[in-house]
Amino acid sequence: MNAAWAVCRRELLSYFATPVAYVFIVMFLVLASTFTFYLGNFYERGQADLAPFFTFHPWLYLFLVPALSMRLWAEERKSGSIELLVTLPLELWEAVLGKFLAAWAFTLLALALTFPIWVTVNYLGAPDNGAILAAYIGSGLMAGGFLAVGSCISATTKNQVIAFILSVVACFLLLLAGFPLVLDVFSGWAPQALVDAVASLSFLTHFQSISRGVIDFRDLVYFALLIAACLYANTIVLAIKRGD
């Protein structure tokens, strides 16, 4: 476990040793505010809540999170440093967990830096701060889910561009799993149980309830399971592909 922490610390430090950290945080904040104020009509709605802010988070993450996750393993494999990492006395899952936690902590930092918008809404009115906190938690969990998917995909290739594109596609399908675009593919031939199962994978459905301030235990379990499953798959992919 100590090894996982060491990997996590190293990874976090490397974000700040490169422009990745600053570009990501600035883009995240700029896009988050643009969506909220221009597309979400934050002021015009005349309501003291952060719904316009959180509604766009899934779409924000769709492109920004794969940009962060694409390098997690692809870069390590490309540069050969993976040979050094996995011949240290740590288990693969510790390395996977360490890197994931670093990327997640970093995303949560970017999310936390959106606090001025929370200050603004409290200045303008009297929002339900409990609901806002719930929505922040949901958003953070969803980011974790995106990251876990991206990390797993990043381990399958040495090419960061491929990792990025595949991650965006995978995350897009997961986002919309509950919507006709994806479900129509299944509904013609698959048994209803399968269609329901696919529908229940949708990020958007799980996020929407949390973003309205309702923390449902099942939504938390969903994200936790999703992250665990992806990291497990990530470990297996690495065990198979580490040397190629």
Place this chain on the structure above:
Amino acid sequence: MIDCKGLTKQYGRLRAVDKLSFSVQSGEVLGFLGPNGAGKTTTMRIVAGFLPATAGTATVCGYDVETEGREARRRIGYLPEGAPSYPEMTPLAFLEFVADVRGLRGEERGRRLDEVIGLLHLESVLAQRIDTLSKGYRRRVGLAQAILHDPEVLILDEPTDGLDPNQKHEVRQLIGGMARSKIIVISTHMLEEVDAVCNRAIIIAHGRILADDTPQGLEARSRFHNAVTIKLGDPELVPAARDAIESLPEVESTELDDNTGRVTAFPASGKLPLAPIGELADSRRWELSELHLESGRLDEVFRTITGGASA
């Protein structure tokens, strides 16, 4: 102890390592020699726990590198080929990271870090990003990382590649100094390095062991072994001298190097031609500017054994 049995690595249709079996005992410094693509790196990667073998087993200090990998890797210091590391880190941060993963703590951690930084002379570059270091310094950072935890087993893939002559010498001394208590496996294309640091050499090609011997044993296989090379002060005398030398019963044949004017006399099997040649030179009053005994040439043995071809 390292013990490999029937180690095989298959890449698609290419068999990079083919049923390799060998074991290495404490105190041995084993040099891995072989043409490009022979399978040296692949073998080292399997033993270091990076690649799974297609077949066969490898154990390090009694731990199977596949099933008890962590215990095995704890005991290994490994310098991968090309000394990869994290380009955006500084050597200090990088070494600290390795120390953390290796579970070094407190006073010992500081002591080990200071020691390897001193041994590899990294003081002046500690705060510089690794991607801005010269190739030799990068290799030294990789070496520092490998010996940081004072491991029982060292696996070094081309450790002196890219080092300047002073550093090569120092690294060889470093390896020699650690040798008594450890197992050290190095791969190299510099044959003089085998003479300088190894007490055993394995030559492989196409993933198979072709020779496993001491460096002296390998040299003894050379046709230069016990040969005598002379250089005459007066080049006019060379043809007559060759005739005279060839008529000695201890000499099988002679060769003249046209570039340098040196004459090499090859011994008849089991004979030592040095003394007779010396006496001959004395009695004929040849003026010799050089006279020396050859111990055997590794590069020639290498070429003969590996058939001059690359894999």
